[in-house]
Amino acid sequence: MKNTKNPVLPSVTKVLTLLGEHIRLARLRRKLSAEQVAERAGISRPTLLSLEKGAPGVSLGVFAQVLYILNLEKDLLKVAADDVLGRKLQDADLTIKERAPKKKK
Helix, strand or coil, X not given: CCCCCCCCCHHHHHHHHHXXXXXXXXXXXXXXXXXXXXXXXXXXXXXXXXXXXXXXXXXXXXXXXXXXXXXXXXXHHHCCCCCHHHHHHHHCCCCCCCCCCCCCC
């Protein structure tokens, strides 16, 4: 089986980079070193630095651990909390299939 990477869109890359910068600034405001946060989160220092640079390969679990260490884990609950587009689609009562149709062989 080939190990293929999914391409990351430029807009997603920008968002990940900004998120990493925000986490880095939060760490620095708390006067915590990268080594301290990595140790407390149970990750390696290079993984933390990848997260702070916005690398797309860092798992959501690692983000959650680091946010917990910085006492910011509740910020994850803000993701998609105000789904304006989803509410408009719901209000328009558009039919949305729950599953894609099966491929024909």
